[in-house]
Amino acid sequence: MNTELIGIIATFLLTLIIAIPLGKYLAKVFAGEKVWTDFLKPLESGIYKLSGINIKEQMNWKQQLKALLTINILWLVYGFFVLIFQNKLPLNPDGNPGMTADLAFNTIISFVANCNLQHYSGESGVSYLTQQFVLMFLQFVSAATGIAAAVVLFKAFRDKTTTQLGNFWEFFVKSITRLLLPLSIVIALILTFNGTPASYDAKDQFISVQGDTVNVSRGPAAQMIAIKHLGTNGGGYFGANSAHPFENPNYLTNIVEMIAQVIVPIAMVIAFGYFIRRKKLGCTIFGVMTIGLFMLMIPTLSSELGGNPAIAKMGISQATGAMEGKEVRFGPAATAYWSTLTTVISTGSVNGMHDSTMPLTGLWQLLAMMINGFYGGCGVGILNYFIYLIIAVFISGLMVGRTPEFLGHKVEAREIKIAAIITLLSPFLILAGTAIASYVFTNHGDAAWAVQPKAWLNNPGFHGFSEMLYEVTSSNANNGSGFEGLGDNNVFWNVLTGVIIFLGRFLPIIGPVAIAGLLGAKKFIPESAGTLKTDTKTFALMTFAVILVLNALSYFPALALGPLAEYFSMVGK
Numbered sequence: 001m002n003t004e005l006i007g008i009i010a011t012f013l014l015t016l017i018i019a020i021p022l023g024k025y026l027a028k029v030f031a032g033e034k035v036w037t038d039f040l041k042p043l044e045s046g047i048y049k050l051s052g053i054n055i056k057e058q059m060n061w062k063q064q065l066k067a068l069l070t071i072n073i074l075w076l077v078y079g080f081f082v083l084i085f086q087n088k089l090p091l092n093p094d095g096n097p098g099m100t101a102d103l104a105f106n107t108i109i110s111f112v113a114n115c116n117l118q119h120y121s122g123e124s125g126v127s128y129l130t131q132q133f134v135l136m137f138l139q140f141v142s143a144a145t146g147i148a149a150a151v152v153l154f155k156a157f158r159d160k161t162t163t164q165l166g167n168f169w170e171f172f173v174k175s176i177t178r179l180l181l182p183l184s185i186v187i188a189l190i191l192t193f194n195g196t197p198a199s200y201d202a203k204d205q206f207i208s209v210q211g212d213t214v215n216v217s218r219g220p221a222a223q224m225i226a227i228k229h230l231g232t233n234g235g236g237y238f239g240a241n242s243a244h245p246f247e248n249p250n251y252l253t254n255i256v257e258m259i260a261q262v263i264v265p266i267a268m269v270i271a272f273g274y275f276i277r278r279k280k281l282g283c284t285i286f287g288v289m290t291i292g293l294f295m296l297m298i299p300t301l302s303s304e305l306g307g308n309p310a311i312a313k314m315g316i317s318q319a320t321g322a323m324e325g326k327e328v329r330f331g332p333a334a335t336a337y338w339s340t341l342t343t344v345i346s347t348g349s350v351n352g353m354h355d356s357t358m359p360l361t362g363l364w365q366l367l368a369m370m371i372n373g374f375y376g377g378c379g380v381g382i383l384n385y386f387i388y389l390i391i392a393v394f395i396s397g398l399m400v401g402r403t404p405e406f407l408g409h410k411v412e413a414r415e416i417k418i419a420a421i422i423t424l425l426s427p428f429l430i431l432a433g434t435a436i437a438s439y440v441f442t443n444h445g446d447a448a449w450a451v452q453p454k455a456w457l458n459n460p461g462f463h464g465f466s467e468m469l470y471e472v473t474s475s476n477a478n479n480g481s482g483f484e485g486l487g488d489n490n491v492f493w494n495v496l497t498g499v500i501i502f503l504g505r506f507l508p509i510i511g512p513v514a515i516a517g518l519l520g521a522k523k524f525i526p527e528s529a530g531t532l533k534t535d536t537k538t539f540a541l542m543t544f545a546v547i548l549v550l551n552a553l554s555y556f557p558a559l560a561l562g563p564l565a566e567y568f569s570m571v572g573k
Contacts, residue, residue, distance in 0.1 A: 004333035005301075011255050011337070019263040023270025023282075029178050030151045030171060031158075031275055037178050044173055051169070058164035061517025064152045065510055067168040068145060072112055072506075075141065079108040079134045083126070092127035093202035094217065099125070106494035106501075111135050113505035114142035114377060116228070116235030116348060116480040117497060119489040123217035123238050128200055135235060136224040140184075143231030143264075144175035146379030149509050150268055153383060154275045156520030157407050163521045179264070180231060187226035190256050195249040198222040221246060229260035232377040234348030234480045242338075242351040243327055254330055254351060258338055261347040265375040268382050276407070281535040285385060288540050292374035292547070296364045297340040303358040304336040309571050325356025336361065343368035346377040348480030355459075355467070355483040359567035362466055362483070363559055369477035370430065370555050371547060377478060380505075383512040388550070389534070390419045390515060392543040396532055405532060409519040422511035426476055427554035429500050433472035434558065438465065440492065451490035458485040462569060466562035471497060476504035 028035045048055055059067070082089065083104040087097050099107065103119055110117040111134070120126065126135065148171035155165040192198045197218040204216045221237040225247050228235055238244040248254055269289065273282015307318030321332035330338075335352035342349055343365045354365060368374070373385040390406065394416050397404030404411040440447070445454030457464040467483040474481055475497040482488070488497070525531075533539065 004331050007251070007255070008301075008333060008337045011258055014255075015259045015262050015266065018259065019266035020270055022263055023267035024274055026179065026267055026271040027274035029174055030154065030166075030271070035178075037182070040177050044177055047173055047177075048169070053167075053169045055167045055170040057167060059167055060163045061152065061156070061165055061513050061520075064149075064165060064168045064517075065513055068149060068509070069506065071141075072145065075138060076108055076112045079111065079138065080104050082130060082134050083107055086127045086130045089127065089129050091129035091132075091200065093200075094124075094127075096124060096127050102491045102494040103489060106498040108134075109498045109501050110480065111138040111233075111235060112142060113478055113501045114139075114146060114231070114233055114346075114380075115475065115478040115501045115505065116233045117475055117482070117501065118235055118239075118480065119494055119497075121239030122236045122241075123219070125239075128219050131224055131237060132220050136220075136227060139224065139227045139231050139233040139235065140176055140180055141172075143180055143227070143233065143378040144172050146377055146383075146509070147175040147179070147264075147268065148172040148379070149513055150272075150379035150382050151275075152513050153386060153516040154272055156516035157276045157409075159520075160408065160524035161520070161522065163517070165517065165520065180227065183230055183260075184223070184226040187230060187256060187260050188222045191222040191225055191249075191253055194253050196222040196225060196246055196253070218246075225257070226260070229257045229347060229349060230264060232261055232265065232345050232347045234261075234342065234346075236349065242349050243353065248327075248351055250329065251334075254334060254338075257349070257351075258334075258341060261345050261349065262341055262375065264378045265345055265381045268379055269375070272382055278407070278535065284535045284537075284540045285382070285389075288544050288547075289374045289381075289385070291544065292371070293340065293344055296344060296368050296374070297337065300336045300340050300361050300364045301333060303360040303364075304332040306358075308358065322358055325353035327352060339365055340368065342481060343477075343479060344374045344376075346372065346381070346477055346479045348474065350481055353484060354470070354481055355485045359463075359466075359563045359570060362470070363563035363567070365481075366466075366470060366473055366559060366563065367551065367555070369473045369479050370426065371551050372426065372477045373547060380478070380509060384508060386512045386516070387419050387422050387508070388547050389543055390415060391423065391550075392539065392546045393532065393534065394419075395546065396539065396542055400530075400532065402530060402532065405525060406519060406534060408524045408526065409522045410525065411519065415515045415518055418511050418515050422508055423550060425507055426504065429476045429504055430469075430473050430555070431558060433475070433496060433500050434465075434469045437468045437472065437492075437496065441468070449490070449492070451487060451492075453492070456487045456490075456493075458487075462562055462566035466566065469558055469562050472500060475500040478505050 083099045085098055106119055148168055151171040152165050201218050206214055208214050224237045238247050242248040269286045270282055273279040305321040308322050326332050326335045330351055338351045373388055375381050376384050393404045393406050393411055441453045447453055467486040470483040471486055
């Protein structure tokens with residue numbers, strides 16, 4: 001047990017050792033300063049020339065968002081048709097069928113939005129061509145989209161007053177060439193040398209000990225698994241995700257994948273402080289996020305290492321903790337740490353089954369996705385945190401009787417209205433989506449659909465409610481993990497979660513970028529004795545309080561009906 005805990009501590013420290021210098025490097029890259037990867041400039045120039053991009057052309061925040069949304073819509077249309085017709089396209093040695101329209105709708109929105117919610121089973125649901133040239137491609141560009149959007153926010157606060165926020169295409173391309181692609185190659189090589197497939201061969205066949213003939217899927221897995229974690233995507237090449245022995249062969253690859261999914265979100269926070277020349281503010285934000293991570297991780301570890309109380313009452317020893325749904329080669333401690341990271345970071349990959357974790361673990365997983373501001377996804381994590389920060393600035397300004405200011409710019413009614421709308425969006429999507437699903441399940445269970453609503457849940461009662469709540473929460477948070485007791489590959493869940501994923505991805509990007517653009521264009525106000533400082537411990541505490549209060553008020557009733565009710569029913573028997 002102590003060895004497992006030491007492994008978690010060592011993994012987190014290694015993450016910081018990599019992420020902090022990576023953040024300084026990214027700040028220089030996006031500021032246009034000289035860095036060691038400048039040898040890639042000819043490649044980038046070729047991409048700009050081929051695409052007709054003039055990176056010297058400065059964009060305001062509206063032009064930035066127009067470019068972002070336009071290219072994402074193009075990818076959505078392209079991927080949708082490939083998914084439907086993949087059975088007629090090459091690189092399909094296993095003969096996987098094309099997707100239905102509703103499943104293709106859900107899948108393509110999910111991967112374009114960096115959510116990677118999978119209502120299909122990886123190795124049997126898509127072909128090699130789709131895995132590599134649609135899904136893996138989207139894992140690169142969706143991550144780069146979030147990073148580029150965050151850099152637009154960075155630019156708004158670097159100069160005192162500006163409407164020129166750089167060029168979206170330059171930020172986007174550099175995110176891939178200077179960050180995602182090089183690191184993905186390194187990670188993919190580590191995975192390959194540890195046993196993850198990286199070929200285009202069809203299924204292999206062997207005879208098991210029992211004498212059965214077993215077909216084992218292979219394919220270009222290592223490449224996709226590398227970017228799935230580095231880009232905080234999470235979509236598994238295999239249906240079992242990183243619990244599959246090919247996706248995650250041993251404890252070394254488990255550590256590599258855990259580090260990979262955290263380094264970019266942490267680095268972006270560090271980069272923010274260096275980019276706008278306010279390192280103390282960057283450290284303050286990092287501190288709040290890290291405290292939030294520990295407050296979710298420690299009770300998760302306690303819950304999983306404590307074992308299942310129902311089994312304990314039977315007099316059965318659980319020296320290793322709650323092992324249901326866990327891989328023996330990782331154990332409950334590493335699985336608990338992963339489950340915290342994957343829901344805090346919005347990666348959504350799993351190395352154990354969340355549906356089998358203890359009720360309180362499910363509570364912390366849900367809460368991590370509902371907050372969605374502790375590190376978060378690539379780029380979008382700091383965008384989500386920015387909304388909390390603006391609300392904290394507004395409330396603090398009211399408390400001291402001054403016009404709220406952030407980094408020398410007055411925060412006025414227009415910015416607060418946008419922040420309020422984005423803040424209310426997540427509770428609305430999560431609670432309304434879960435309410436609709438619960439109503440249909442309860443009142444129309446016998447509906448004459450291809451999959452009847454009464455057949456959705458493997459688990460009745462409180463846990464069944466948690467499964468539906470988790471699916472909707474994961475979709476809104478662009479996470480993609482799931483309580484897999486829910487039968488989700490049907491028209492209802494494909495359409496419902498597809499719409500939630502789309503709104504939950506792009507509106508929280510549009511809002512912070514718009515606020516940053518509006519604030520950046522305002523006249524800069526020099527700091528005075530009465531200026532509210534946002535890089536102090538007091539303001540950090542204020543921001544943390546805002547995060548807790550907003551989410552407690554929004555989600556406590558839903559959490560009480562699901563994981564909390566399940567926990568008390570379990571310990572009360």
